[in-house]
Structure formats: C-alpha cells, structure tokens
Amino acid sequence: MIKELKDIVGSKNVLDDQDTLELYSVDRSLASPKKPIAVAKPKSTAQVQELVKFANKTLTPLVPSSSGIHFYGATLPEQGGVIVDLSGMNKILEIDPQNRKAKIEPGVTWQQLNDALKEHDQMALNPLFPHPKASALTSSIEREPMLIPKYEYGEPALTMEVVLPTGDMFRTGSASDDHCQGAYPEGPGIDFWRTFLGAQGTMGIACWLNVKTEYRPKHQKCFFVGFDDLGDAADPIYKLQRRHVGNECFVLSKFLLAQIIAADSREFCKLMADLPSYILVQVIAGAPRRPLERIAYEEDALMEIAADFQLQPGRTVGGVAGLENMMIDKLRNLPAGDYWKTPSQDVFFITTMDRAAGYEDIAMGYAATYGLSLNEVGVYMQPLERGRACHLQFSFPCDPADEAEKEAIGSLTTDLAKQLIDEGAFFTRPYGTWADMVYRRSASYTAMLKELKKVYDPNGIMNPGKLCF
Amino acid sequence: MTAKAKNDDRHQQILNAFQSAIGADNVRDNPATVNAYFGDFLPPKILGMSMPPEFVVLPNGTMEVQAIIKICNRYKIPFIPVGSNQWSLTGSPNRPHTVIIDCKRMGKIHEIDEKNMYAVVEPLCTLAQMQAEAYKRGLYIGSPEASATASCIGGHVFQGMWGVGYRLGVAYRNILGVEWVLPNGEILRTGSFSQDADNGFWGEGPGPDLRGMLRGYAGAMGGVGMVTKMAVKLHPYPGPKVWPVEGMIPNQTSVLPEDRFKWYMVKYESLEDAVNFMYEVGRAEIAGVIQKWPTVYYIMWWSNSCEQYWTEWQKRTFQDNVKNAVGVCLWGFSSGKQLEYEKRVLEDIIKETGGKPVKQEVQDMWVPRQANNWIRDTHGSRMMRASGTFLALRLQTDTLKYAIDHVRQGYEWVDKFSPPILDSDGPDWIGGYDFGHFGFGETDFPVEKTPEAIGDLMGKLLEMTKQDVQNGLENGIGPFLGGVYHAMAGPVFGYDRLLKGIKKAIDPNVVSNPPHNFPIEN
Incomplete structure (x- = not known):
C-alpha cells in the first residue's frame, strides 16, 4: 500500500513512521487516539482523485485533514486507514474584489486568508478568533458561526470542487460551468452543495471553495455592555438586530474575554475581578462610502435601544484601558501567534436567544457539580441571521496532560450534552459522542442520510465511523 | 376519464x-x-x-x-x-x-414566532396571506415575480429570486425546518424539525443538510414527494402594518412611507454602465432592492389588456425612457436617518457613474403602481398581458458581470426565434442579490399563445439547450424543463449518478411526478 500511495503523491509525501502516525492519532478533543496506517499529502485535485480511486480498489478508509488544527475528533480515523493531509494544498487561487469572493484550497489558513484579503480592503467572514493556522475552508464548510449577524446571507460558502467518494470530480453551483465565475451555489441538478456541509469529510473531499468576502472597514467603533445574567442580553440584541444595527455582535462570559485580552496571568486575574459576568461586544462600522455618517446613524440607534433598556454602552468595560482598540485590532487582524484560548472542551449548539439563559442554567448546574463556577467556564453566545437564532457554546478548561481532569471533563460534557439535547438544544454539528445522541432522536433524517451515503460512497471509504455512518 | x-x-x-x-x-x-x-x-x-x-x-x-x-x-x-x-x-x-x-385543505399558518422571526406554514398558505400576517407584526416575507398569490412553500422550493432578496437572501436560504413525505411514503423532517416536530426554527442539519434534496436551480418539480409543512424566515420590516393601497385593481396604486422607503430610477448609456452602477450600490451595502428590468416588463405591468399593451408599445413611452435603467429602492430598516444616509450615498454613486434620472412622469407611472409590487408582488399575472403567456430563453445566475454576457447571448437567440417571439426590445432582466455578490440575468419576452407557436418555440428552445449543454454552458432555463433537461445535463456536469441514485433510493416505484426532477423510469 505504501508503495502505491507513493506512486500517487510522491515518496516524500507519504509518511508512515510511528512518530508521525502518533501525531495524527490525536487532536485537541478528548476522543481516544486512533492511529492511521499512513499519511498521504496530495498537492492537486488529480492526486486526490487517484487516492480515492486507490482507496475504493483496496477498501481503505480515507480521512481528510486540512490543517492539523482540529478540536472535535473529526479527523481521527475511527476504522484506521489513510489520512489525506491537505495542508500542502494551500493556495489562494483567486481574490475577486469586484464580486467579493475568494477561491481557496483546503490548506489555506485563516491568518493567510485574512492577510491576503487586507491588500484588497476585504475581509473573510470568520468565526470567533479562529486558530490562525486552522483551515478557512474547513471552518466554512463545517458551518462554524460567523461574527456578523447583519448579513442575512449567513453562509459564506459559495461553490466548490469536490472529489466524490467514488473518485469523480464534481463542481457545485455555477462553478460547474467553466463560463461562469462560481458565484452562485445552487445546482447543477439539486443543491448537492448542502450535502457536503457539516459532513465531517464523509461525503467527499473539497479541493477548493469560493467563499464570500466583505469590505474591511476602515472606520469603526466598538461598544461594550456588561450584564450580570446572560438572559438580560437577549432582548437588547433582538432589538439591535431587528433594526439592522452594527457589524460584529456577540456575548462572552468574562472568562473568555479575559483570555482574549489578557497579556499575562496577572492581568487575567485582574480582569476576572473587574469584568462583569457577561459582556456584549457590538461593533458599529463604516461602509466604503461616507463611513462616519453610517456610524453616526447606527450609533444613534444603538443609544436609543440602550436607553429603552436602561443600558449604557461604553467604549470599554470593567475599566480596561484601550479595550476598544484592542478588540478592533483582533477582529480585523485576527490574533496571531499562540492560540488565545485555554485548552478546553466545548459544548455548542443552535437555539434561540430567548432560550439561552435556560440552557446556561443547565450548563452551570452541571459545572457546579464538578466544582466549577462562572469564573472557570467560558460562555459564548453568537446571534445568527439578524438574531433569528444563536450559537451557544460552553467551554470547560481541561489540561490535556491531566488524565483525571480529562476524564472528569469528558463525563461532564457528555452528561451536559445529553441533558441539553433532551431540553431541545439543536446540535447541528454532532461531533464524536454527540452524533449518537442526536441521530437517535431523528430516525427519518438518519435513515435518509444513510441512504444518501450509500449513493455517494458505495464502498463506505470516506471517514467511516463519523456521524451516523 | x-x-x-x-x-x-x-x-x-x-x-x-x-x-x-x-x-x-x-x-x-x-x-x-x-x-x-x-x-x-x-x-x-x-x-x-x-x-x-x-x-x-x-x-x-x-x-x-x-x-x-x-x-x-x-x-x-x-x-x-x-x-x-x-x-x-x-x-x-x-x-x-x-x-x-x-393541497386546498392545507392552507394553515401553524405558527408565527414573532420574536425569532419565522412562521410555519402549510402548502396552500399563500405568500400574500403570510405577508398580511407578517406586516401586522412588523415583519416581512418576500414574493417572487410569479406573484404573492403563489403558495408560500411553492415560492420557496421553486426558483424564488424575489426582489428584496438583494438584502434579505433569496428563497433557498429562507427555508428553515421542513416536514415532507418522501415518494416512498416515509416522512422526513429536516433541520430542527428532525429533533422536535414542533420546533422548526433552524434549517440545516444535523450533519449534512438534506434540504439540498428539496431544491435545485428551479426546484424539485414535485419529484421528491410533497412538502406538508415548512418553517420560513420572516424579516424585519419598517413599513406599515397594512399594505397601503389606493384605487381599484387594475389601476391600484401603493405608496410607501417616505421616511422609510425611496425609489430611484436611473438610466445609463449602456448595459455595462448600468451593471457597474449595480456593483457600486452593492459594494456600498445600501438599498433593499436593485433591478434592471427589461422594457417589456414596464409595459406588461402597466397595461390592463393585450390591446393596451400593444398601444403602449407603439407609443414607445417606455422604450425611449427606461432602456438600461435601474430601479433602486432604499429601505430605512434602522431609522429614517438610515434612509437619509443611503440617499446621500446613492446620489454620490449616481453622479460618479454618470446616471441620469428617468423622466419624472415615467417614474410617476411606474413607482406607485408597479415598482412597489416588487416588494409585495401582486401583479405577476400581468406577465401574460401581451399574448396570454410569456417565455424566457436564457436565464443564469452567477456574477453580475456574467449576467451581461448571458443576456447578450439571449438577444441573439431572441432574434433568431422571432417570430414566434414577438417584439421585445432586447428583453434583458438583471437582478442584483446579496448586496451584489451575485447577479441574475434572464431574457423574457411575449410569444403568441397558440399550440403551434409555443410548440415550435419549445422545440427550438430544447435544441438551444442541447447545444448549450454540449458546449458546457449551463443555461439556467434548462432546469425549468425538469427531467428532460437533467437527462441531457447530468452526464455533462457530472451529477447524473448522484441524482439517479437519490431518486432510486427515495422513489423505488418512480411515482413522484415522473420524469421530474430525475430522469429515470421504472
């Protein structure tokens, strides 16, 4: 097998030494290690196609991996096989400022994309301060929530080139037609593109993706509002979103905000003492034309809404000096260097903002039974699509070197996820052990997904063991 | 029988x-x-x-x-x-x-969640019905040019390129939870309905999104079973609680509050200049609707009869005034101040791009009677004024720039097929969507509604589509023909195996409106 893999991608691009295999057998989740047989690093769509054809011939599982930065166990080979490491396919194939899109390969990182777009006064629609080395393509097709709910078009993914599990190459939307520029996702045929989203690499291997980009504001203000309770933030955000006010809008617990802005542990402790429990971050940004005038009318609307709720949005919170500039810098340039977030295990799902406080109560109740308080748990609420829904996330710090802590946090997050699902939380991206909990509750959806999988992947070679497959 | x-x-x-x-x-x-x-x-x-x-x-x-x-x-x-x-x-x-x-007995609105801005509807519930309820709550739902009397569910699973989709997303992104009966009789619930049949607030997942099976460029044509319940998005709306109307149909007019809505009609020397203007408006992130309508639309919508259509055609009021004109409607979602800001920005763009206002008397004819119907479309049937029907030859969605090339190709075919295509003055309709991230181009025209003329034209249209497919050109008119088109295009664009495989899996007896949308037989 190794020889055949080398014939496809070149001898330097196949790794099967034990150290490498150990490295690929784990990620930042609590999933048990799963060792692959080998790692293959293709450099082109044609090589990916050859790998997939080889896998079908030998019935070898293939597990796509884009960047090496993985948090949820999606790239661990449940049934052995070959890791298809796409990090070498890392070109930004096109930046199209006229149509505000970029065509990226799977190995393109958030930092790389953001830096390249700056030159064109554009920015990507990224999730909350992503790991700078994480794949922008994977974030987009795995439907990680973006920070700006003002765009009703909440899906940055446009069109893509996918190698299907049979080895056939397929282009979605208007990219299927070489005369077009790949700006529209629907067709050809039905909306196949949707079936590749949230699929954890089970339905094919995306070799490039056209994503939307947006104007990178040159003028902006960042406002902060503190809350003692998460539930108190919901109604003001509903109002803000309903009036189309602002760009980035999200709520963080002080534990997360402190991690983002603290330079050292001393500063972190001070922030934990000074910050309110929850902080709404609301950016108001200028458009390309008359930017200050836009900021002015949106700021007026923000202040009107704040007055209705007797709130006082400020340019800082908890007396933190320079917070506004610091936040804007991080939003526009993305935090570089070491990842800002303490190693932790996340539980996240989609709900509506009016139900968020109830889920927070449940999560904090579980946290308390494990001796954790709000000072030690990250809470992140991301309004989506004008506040129609929200992404709610709880992050529990977990030292990857401490086996006892890993076991405790593993139990906590599993028990919590079960309870949240029972209470109606919608886990749209069911990673690891959540998949079984979710699919048990949706018999018809699960049955149809399995039928679809058989059509796409008759030999079951793409990342077997994930989702309900 | x-x-x-x-x-x-x-x-x-x-x-x-x-x-x-x-x-x-x-x-x-x-x-x-x-x-x-x-x-x-x-x-x-x-x-x-x-x-x-x-x-x-x-x-x-x-x-x-x-x-x-x-x-x-x-x-x-x-x-x-x-x-x-x-x-x-x-x-x-x-x-x-x-x-x-x-579905005449299935017209209920099951639920309107005002706070979280969605409604759950049955198949016969019309867009007009839904709009009336939404307006009362300060919310909005769009309607495509086929008219608000269309089914709300139908409007969402069909093409659904409604005007305010420019700002609020076109139909495919407005579908949330869906309950549908597959062709094999199994009930499939997608999105949040998959976990809780009473809670449709979210559309995707869990995992791969099966809503993808429900649509394509022109919907599934009844080939994947029947949707029985759908949650659809509602949007913030700064307009009145009741749609304002004056007069009687067919001369009814609608005037929206001036502090929140403002139409501009701007004309350009060339189609390229008009599209450049559309790009600039999108980049500036302003407006709620932006459309470059073909001349025939103005006359179709204005006329109350076939006779009046052709009288207006001969007067040339519209041909001489709206060629290469773009209609932009600004919405003050946030406040009257937003509207004032957007006016200033738009006027800057008009000046920079060399736009000229369409003659006021023509704007006065168009805006109160017709343009506002792109916000609440009730005049779709007027498309039939000139001849009892209409057809489109080319129709594609990609970038705004590509829309120009596409409609230009359309002119050539219109000339080639005329007659039976009737006079149409370069019938190019171009719409901007997602703040100009993509555009839509279509050539629409009147055609004699006789079996001979339509039959002749449909034969030519099929021949044109075949040629397009052979040239790797994905003319979006093709998917409207359903299975006939997919049989041709599937192998060329690489989706025939997947499409047939899905159809076989869900419709083993091939009972769901064969041969649409999947070209297989039992």
Whole structure:
C-alpha cells in the first residue's frame, strides 16, 4: 500500500513512521487516539482523485485533514486507514474584489486568508478568533458561526470542487460551468452543495471553495455592555438586530474575554475581578462610502435601544484601558501567534436567544457539580441571521496532560450534552459522542442520510465511523 | 376519464383506497374536476402535457398525504403535488393514471414566532396571506415575480429570486425546518424539525443538510414527494402594518412611507454602465432592492389588456425612457436617518457613474403602481398581458458581470426565434442579490399563445439547450424543463449518478411526478 500511495503523491509525501502516525492519532478533543496506517499529502485535485480511486480498489478508509488544527475528533480515523493531509494544498487561487469572493484550497489558513484579503480592503467572514493556522475552508464548510449577524446571507460558502467518494470530480453551483465565475451555489441538478456541509469529510473531499468576502472597514467603533445574567442580553440584541444595527455582535462570559485580552496571568486575574459576568461586544462600522455618517446613524440607534433598556454602552468595560482598540485590532487582524484560548472542551449548539439563559442554567448546574463556577467556564453566545437564532457554546478548561481532569471533563460534557439535547438544544454539528445522541432522536433524517451515503460512497471509504455512518 | 377506465376494477379499487384514507368527499374522479387540472399557463400538449389526471385528491395533513402516497406506491401510479398551481411547467399529468394531490385543505399558518422571526406554514398558505400576517407584526416575507398569490412553500422550493432578496437572501436560504413525505411514503423532517416536530426554527442539519434534496436551480418539480409543512424566515420590516393601497385593481396604486422607503430610477448609456452602477450600490451595502428590468416588463405591468399593451408599445413611452435603467429602492430598516444616509450615498454613486434620472412622469407611472409590487408582488399575472403567456430563453445566475454576457447571448437567440417571439426590445432582466455578490440575468419576452407557436418555440428552445449543454454552458432555463433537461445535463456536469441514485433510493416505484426532477423510469 505504501508503495502505491507513493506512486500517487510522491515518496516524500507519504509518511508512515510511528512518530508521525502518533501525531495524527490525536487532536485537541478528548476522543481516544486512533492511529492511521499512513499519511498521504496530495498537492492537486488529480492526486486526490487517484487516492480515492486507490482507496475504493483496496477498501481503505480515507480521512481528510486540512490543517492539523482540529478540536472535535473529526479527523481521527475511527476504522484506521489513510489520512489525506491537505495542508500542502494551500493556495489562494483567486481574490475577486469586484464580486467579493475568494477561491481557496483546503490548506489555506485563516491568518493567510485574512492577510491576503487586507491588500484588497476585504475581509473573510470568520468565526470567533479562529486558530490562525486552522483551515478557512474547513471552518466554512463545517458551518462554524460567523461574527456578523447583519448579513442575512449567513453562509459564506459559495461553490466548490469536490472529489466524490467514488473518485469523480464534481463542481457545485455555477462553478460547474467553466463560463461562469462560481458565484452562485445552487445546482447543477439539486443543491448537492448542502450535502457536503457539516459532513465531517464523509461525503467527499473539497479541493477548493469560493467563499464570500466583505469590505474591511476602515472606520469603526466598538461598544461594550456588561450584564450580570446572560438572559438580560437577549432582548437588547433582538432589538439591535431587528433594526439592522452594527457589524460584529456577540456575548462572552468574562472568562473568555479575559483570555482574549489578557497579556499575562496577572492581568487575567485582574480582569476576572473587574469584568462583569457577561459582556456584549457590538461593533458599529463604516461602509466604503461616507463611513462616519453610517456610524453616526447606527450609533444613534444603538443609544436609543440602550436607553429603552436602561443600558449604557461604553467604549470599554470593567475599566480596561484601550479595550476598544484592542478588540478592533483582533477582529480585523485576527490574533496571531499562540492560540488565545485555554485548552478546553466545548459544548455548542443552535437555539434561540430567548432560550439561552435556560440552557446556561443547565450548563452551570452541571459545572457546579464538578466544582466549577462562572469564573472557570467560558460562555459564548453568537446571534445568527439578524438574531433569528444563536450559537451557544460552553467551554470547560481541561489540561490535556491531566488524565483525571480529562476524564472528569469528558463525563461532564457528555452528561451536559445529553441533558441539553433532551431540553431541545439543536446540535447541528454532532461531533464524536454527540452524533449518537442526536441521530437517535431523528430516525427519518438518519435513515435518509444513510441512504444518501450509500449513493455517494458505495464502498463506505470516506471517514467511516463519523456521524451516523 | 373514459367510461372504460371508470368501470375498471382497478380504478374502483384505488378509488376505494383513497376514499377510505381521506374520506369520500375528498377524492374526485368526475370529468368536470379532473379536466380542470389539464394544462397550466402554456397550451396543452407542450412538454408532453397531454392528459387529465385519473384522480384528484384533497388530503388534510401530513398523515393523509402519507396515506395517499403509500397507495400510489402500492398501485405504482404517479402522483403530482400541486400548491397554488400558479405557475408551473410540470404540474400537469404527462402519463396515464396520474393522481393530483391538491393541497386546498392545507392552507394553515401553524405558527408565527414573532420574536425569532419565522412562521410555519402549510402548502396552500399563500405568500400574500403570510405577508398580511407578517406586516401586522412588523415583519416581512418576500414574493417572487410569479406573484404573492403563489403558495408560500411553492415560492420557496421553486426558483424564488424575489426582489428584496438583494438584502434579505433569496428563497433557498429562507427555508428553515421542513416536514415532507418522501415518494416512498416515509416522512422526513429536516433541520430542527428532525429533533422536535414542533420546533422548526433552524434549517440545516444535523450533519449534512438534506434540504439540498428539496431544491435545485428551479426546484424539485414535485419529484421528491410533497412538502406538508415548512418553517420560513420572516424579516424585519419598517413599513406599515397594512399594505397601503389606493384605487381599484387594475389601476391600484401603493405608496410607501417616505421616511422609510425611496425609489430611484436611473438610466445609463449602456448595459455595462448600468451593471457597474449595480456593483457600486452593492459594494456600498445600501438599498433593499436593485433591478434592471427589461422594457417589456414596464409595459406588461402597466397595461390592463393585450390591446393596451400593444398601444403602449407603439407609443414607445417606455422604450425611449427606461432602456438600461435601474430601479433602486432604499429601505430605512434602522431609522429614517438610515434612509437619509443611503440617499446621500446613492446620489454620490449616481453622479460618479454618470446616471441620469428617468423622466419624472415615467417614474410617476411606474413607482406607485408597479415598482412597489416588487416588494409585495401582486401583479405577476400581468406577465401574460401581451399574448396570454410569456417565455424566457436564457436565464443564469452567477456574477453580475456574467449576467451581461448571458443576456447578450439571449438577444441573439431572441432574434433568431422571432417570430414566434414577438417584439421585445432586447428583453434583458438583471437582478442584483446579496448586496451584489451575485447577479441574475434572464431574457423574457411575449410569444403568441397558440399550440403551434409555443410548440415550435419549445422545440427550438430544447435544441438551444442541447447545444448549450454540449458546449458546457449551463443555461439556467434548462432546469425549468425538469427531467428532460437533467437527462441531457447530468452526464455533462457530472451529477447524473448522484441524482439517479437519490431518486432510486427515495422513489423505488418512480411515482413522484415522473420524469421530474430525475430522469429515470421504472
């Protein structure tokens, strides 16, 4: 097998030494290690196609991996096989400022994309301060929530080139037609593109993706509002979103905000003492034309809404000096260097903002039974699509070197996820052990997904063991 | 229905099965009824539409729809689900023993969640019905040019390029949870309905998104079963609680509050200049609607009769004033101050791009009577004014720039096929969507509504589509032909194996409106 893999991608691009295999057998989740047989690093769509054809011939599982930065166990080979490491396919194939899109390969990182777009006064629609080395393509097709709910078009993914599990190459939307520029996702045929989203690499291997980009504001203000309770933030955000006010809008617990802005542990402790429990971050940004005038009318609307709720949005919170500039810098340039977030295990799902406080109560109740308080748990609420829904996330710090802590946090997050699902939380991206909990509750959806999988992947070679497959 | 068929044991057996499942009053096989379901806005026998159905059934609720579809599977007879039957190329039977599933008893709005901005509707609930309820709550739902009298669900699973989609997302992104009965009779619930059948607030997942099966560029054409319940997005709306109207149809006008809405009609020397303007407006992230309508639209919408259409055509009021004109409607979502800001920005752009205002008297004709209907479209049927029908030759969605190339190719074909295509003055419709991230180009024109003329044109259109497909050109008019097109295009664009595989998996007896949307037979 190794020889055949080398014939496809070149001898330097196949790794099967034990150290490498150990490295690929784990990620930042609590999933048990799963060792692959080998790692293959293709450099082109044609090589990916050859790998997939080889896998079908030998019935070898293939597990796509884009960047090496993985948090949820999606790239661990449940049934052995070959890791298809796409990090070498890392070109930004096109930046199209006229149509505000970029065509990226799977190995393109958030930092790389953001830096390249700056030159064109554009920015990507990224999730909350992503790991700078994480794949922008994977974030987009795995439907990680973006920070700006003002765009009703909440899906940055446009069109893509996918190698299907049979080895056939397929282009979605208007990219299927070489005369077009790949700006529209629907067709050809039905909306196949949707079936590749949230699929954890089970339905094919995306070799490039056209994503939307947006104007990178040159003028902006960042406002902060503190809350003692998460539930108190919901109604003001509903109002803000309903009036189309602002760009980035999200709520963080002080534990997360402190991690983002603290330079050292001393500063972190001070922030934990000074910050309110929850902080709404609301950016108001200028458009390309008359930017200050836009900021002015949106700021007026923000202040009107704040007055209705007797709130006082400020340019800082908890007396933190320079917070506004610091936040804007991080939003526009993305935090570089070491990842800002303490190693932790996340539980996240989609709900509506009016139900968020109830889920927070449940999560904090579980946290308390494990001796954790709000000072030690990250809470992140991301309004989506004008506040129609929200992404709610709880992050529990977990030292990857401490086996006892890993076991405790593993139990906590599993028990919590079960309870949240029972209470109606919608886990749209069911990673690891959540998949079984979710699919048990949706018999018809699960049955149809399995039928679809058989059509796409008759030999079951793409990342077997994930989702309900 | 022939006497022979009616007396047929099998017919009686199926009739009895339907009657037992949904009640005798809700099953029809009498000639007066079944003949009413023969044909749609094209003359009969176009695209193989050539026979009335054998039964028309009127279920009430998902379980009754499921029972009907299971009966169809047992007897291996085709069914076609119809909504409002407002606009369709594939809603009439094209093979014997067809059952029309008419949703006339399924028109409820199950739920409106005002806070989280969505509604859950049944198939007959129209966009107009939904709009009226939404406005009362300060919310909005769009409607495509096919008119707000279309089914809300139909409007979402069909093409759905409604005007305010420029700012609020076109139809495919406005579908949330869906409950649908698959062709094999199984009930599929997607999005948050998959976990809780009473909670449809979110559309995708869990995991890969099966909403992808429900649509394509032109919908699924009844080929994947029948949607019985859908949660659809509602949007913030700064307009009045009741849609303002003055006068009587057909001369009714609507004037929206000036502190929140403002139309501009701007004309350019060339189509390129007009599209450049559309790009600039999108980049500036302003406006709620931006459309470059073809001249024929202005006349179709303005005229109250075929005679008036051609009188107006000869007067040339519109041809001389709106060629290469773009209509922009600014919305003050946030406040009146937003509207004032957007006016200043738009006026800057008009000046920079060399735009000239369309003559005021023409704007006064168009805006109160027609333009506002792109916000609440009730005039879709006026497309039929000139000749009793209309057709489109080319239709593509990609970038705004590509829309220019596409409609230009359309002009050539319009010339080539004229007659039976009637005078149409370069019928280019270009719409901007997602703040200009993508654009839509279409060539629409009137054509004589005779079986001979339409039949001739459809034959030419099919030939053009074949040529396009052979050249790797994905002319978006093709998907409107359903299975006929996919049989040609599937192998070229690499989706035939997936499409056929899915169809076989969900419709083993090929009963869901064959051959649409999937070109396989049993």
